[in-house]
Amino acid sequence: MNGLVTSRLLTPQRALLLGLGLAVLSFVGPGQQAHAQEDPPQSIAGRVFNQTLEDGERIREPVADVVILVETETGEAISEAVTDVDGSYVVPVPEPGTFVVRIDETSLPEGVEVADDQKEGETVIVGANQRENRTFFLGDSSRDTKGKWELLPQTLANGLKLAMIIAITSLGLSLIFGTTGLSNFAHGEMVTFGALVAYFLNREIGWHLIPAAIVAVAVSALVGIGLETGLWRRLRNSKTSLTSMMIVSIGAALAARYLFLFFYGGTQEAYGQYTLQPDAVDIGPIALAPRSLWVMSLSALMIVGVALFLLRARFGKAIRAVSDNPDLASSSGIDTDRVILIVWALGGALAGLGGVFYGLEFNVKWDMGFTLLLLMFAAITLGGLGNPFGALVGSLVVGIFVELWTWVVPNANDLKTVGALIALIVILLVRPNGLLGSRERIG
Amino acid sequence: MNWSLIVWNALYTGINAAAAGYCLVASGLNVHVGYTGLLNFGQAGFAAVGAYAFAIPVATYGWEWYWALPLVFVASILFALLLGLPTLRLRADYLAIVTIAAAEIVRFFLNSVRFTWLTGGSDGRNQFTGFFQDLNPLENNARYKLGAQSIDGYRLFMLFVGWGLVALIALLVWALMRSPWGRVLKSIREDEDAARALGKNVLMFKMQSLILGGLIGSLGGLILSSQQQSAQSGQFATTLTFFCFTIIVLGGLGRVKGPIVGTIIFFFLIQLIDNTLEQATRRDKIPEWLVDQNNYGQIKFVVAGLALAALVVFRPQGIFGDRREQVFDVR
Incomplete structure (x- = not known):
């Protein structure tokens, strides 16, 4: 299984339920009522890498066991997840909206820190049934914030x-x-x-x-x-x-x-x-x-x-x-x-x-x-x-x-x-x- | 298998308030496709405009219903003009593509997180039905018996409102299509060039037809969202348009009673299949590898799609239509 794209929360049964849920959402016809008690269909996912420079080459290694926190814009905690061996995480969010994703710095291994531009976390807008990807880089901050152009x-x-x-x-x-x-x-x-x-x-x-x-x-x-x-x-x-x-x-x-x-x-x-x-x-x-x-x-x-x-x-x-x-x-x-x-x-x-x-x-x-x-x-x-x-x-x-x-x-x-x-x-x-x-x- | 419950529920689905909403949307589409020969595949867009033009001002801005209702008409006419200006000159297949695209644009915007402050995003809007609730002479939350079906007072009232509107619209369409104006529409459907040669401004008549059918479709959208007390963008996906196409082809294109008969038969059959599968899977009457509790709900869409394709090939005039008048041979 590929952690980057496939949620571990999605067992086949749940997946089918989710599909049914989607179908009901797309057509709430006469005599039907939408049942929505499954896992939230939208989520924030991504990976955490340690990034180092060796001989001018960028090397990225996935980092496991990092705690990822998802909060509302006002700082209210929504949910959290821990990265696996691939460095990937999936955080389901209950409803579409704007969220802040950040790394719990106390969970980081010794000697690494979150890149400067991601210290405050990233603001993510999640649409209904969508998965937003945010990748975090640790170590020396060689990933600089890019301008629009x-x-x-x-x-x-x-x-x-x-x-x-x-x-x-x-x-x-x-x-x-x-x-x-x-x-x-x-x-x-x-x-x-x-x-x-x-x-x-x-x-x-x-x-x-x-x-x-x-x-x-x-x-x-x-x-x-x-x-x-x-x-x-x-x-x-x-x-x-x-x-x-x-x-x-x-x-x-x-x-x-x-x-x-x-x-x-x-x-x-x-x-x-x-x-x-x-x-x-x-x-x-x-x-x-x-x-x-x-x-x-x-x-x-x-x-x-x-x-x-x-x-x-x-x-x-x-x-x-x-x-x-x-x-x-x-x-x-x-x-x-x-x-x-x-x-x-x-x-x-x-x-x-x-x-x-x-x-x-x-x-x-x-x-x-x-x-x-x-x-x-x-x-x-x-x-x-x-x-x-x-x-x-x-x-x-x-x-x-x-x-x-x-x-x-x-x-x-x-x-x-x-x-x-x-x-x-x-x-x-x-x-x-x-x-x-x-x-x-x-x- | 509880057959009486299955059949009663299917019958109820054929005539409930949501069916009335579908019937209105289909009646509007019938004006476009059945009478004018305009292949509008964006009827769901009109329904969405109707639902949200009422829901947004009332739920987001607290307008009174008598201000919001005219907005439904204004928004619907504006959408028809916006849609018609670039597309009405196009050939049938292009019109189909562009109208689908337009309806999807509307739905994407209504669903977008960016406009959640206005539209409620994918949750949509609710609490805009106070007008209907106040008007209701029945107890809104009381349960009423309709055969073996038990429904609340609000839905029962909306059932009467919906079908009352259907009757009014049917009368209006019947009268209009008998008038000289309606005969021009039919002549455009039969031979656009001939109508033009007789000095009729074809583009103008097409636009008027688009506006009329669009208004009816918007009323349908309003009923659809009001009867379930929630306007959601998911209701107005392309499947709504395709269902309405199946309904009007089934009932007979260019017939006043076409959408009405079509709606009742269509939803009765669809719900009959759905209920039977639901019961059968729950009671293990069907092997699980074939259909199970999680996916039986897809079958009705498959049936609807195949029915549309089969009807167009084998019985394009539907139940009541006249084969000589069926529009699909005109390009």
Whole structure:
């Protein structure tokens, strides 16, 4: 178990209860009453490191048995926790609000002290069902308080990371839209599906994450093929309108999302490997975990690969031809059904891979895909409809905007997505075709 | 298995005050989708605006209800204008995306810790229902029998208030849709270009439809929050909109009685499934590896989603709709 991301308080039974609690919160329908006697769903977590400088290199060692105190802003004690061997702690807080987290200095081992900027503790705003992370550094205070402008490069790097994940998932969404005209609202659930398959193989069966991820991507591609042959092709052949098909995808997404909650539960979990990486790689003013660097490079590789495939390969050209004009493509001898089948396979695979990456970076959750779906739609709408390269540009804008928003507006972590959604609406106001789109989207 | 309790409770859920709230939200959506062909997926946003525009002034600032009630209308119209200006020119699928986004923006803000001082954050607001409690001729806390179902006086009163409003709104919608104005809406649904060619300002009519349906949805939100005496952002998630879509498709799009029949049948069936599973899991009638006490509650959402998908494919006209009039073929 990974103490950084998984609360030790969450046994499977409690996790299920928590999931149920979340579901009840999200829908308090007729005849229901919310029962909330489980552990508080929000918490403050983090790690405590002893930080020393040796030969100019920063060395961080986790410190165990440090007492962490959580208080209200007025100094009233709420709760406390003790760090384990990984130096990690989790303090559940009863309700959302503003708290001060600090280290009980009497519990520290001999000869170390809390870094100067963290002596007074850290003020943390915890949203409902959220986990806020605060890491403490002991020893010589080499971690200096950073000014707002010094934080900008890191913010942009985080934005780029999110943008990469949005890009690989929205590529599939954009290709499906381009070739079939369908706005697939179930695409987010395909992302969750990939993440959950990898989670199952990784944490339940015990495979290493890399083979688990490869199988998850393959299974996601198969699901894409299955959906196309079993559902969408039939609907197209029976002349179902695109709007009806869109509503079908919305119903399917709702059903799938709650099936995930049914089977997986409402917890946030991490994969078994690559999650505990305290030693970040420093690139100039930016620090990224090796995991994030891998996620970004592999995503970039995938994007370039798909782009080259679309531009150069015979089949890629066929996909673009079908996107451009299905009737013309069909009469020039292109097998449209086969092209669409491959697009669904590709879209499924990319969504599955994106799900694994998203799970690696932000943990696995039953509704992670739905959160991502709005960002994906924002990206392809911004970039211009059905244009896969527009989707890339849009993803970049959306990813960076989401992170930049929290940089501009402090303490707005629970409003992260809002920035991108507002940007989407504003851009539609001034430039309804998106950045790289044609005029056809206006009705 | 106590079947009489299961069925009574399901029947009650089909007609209780919350169902009336859903019915109002769905009636508003019916004006958008069923009559105008506007694919609004942000109806939950209107409901949230309605609930909070009443709850915040009363609970946070101590306004009287007669000042807060007009604010519900003002806020709802403002939200419709804000939503409509950028989106009404867009094609159906874009409209769907942007309206979902707008409703989620509203919910994120209401849920945000930053605005806890105003909205109560995820706890929401309560103690804004004094108006209804004073108006109630019944004893608010007394228990009343409705068949095998026992409910308190407040909920029973809200049941009548809710369905009374539903009846009024149904009458209003019926009258409006028979008027020349309503016929223009239907013509926009059938063929927007034809309506435009006849010199109708399509954008203006769409906006009016958005405002009307939005107002009805806001009233629904007000009833939803008032009947449980608490306005919470969690009530106004996207599932609310999706449920209302299922309700209006089930009852028949573009039919005055559509939302009413749809609501009663939908909640009766959903609650029947939920109660049966609840009893079965509690009495070990179903093997635990299949469904247990902790996750049976998810099944109703799965059923609702599948029902929406299946209805749209196999019976888009619902129970009472006219297949020739079903709107989903218009883009």
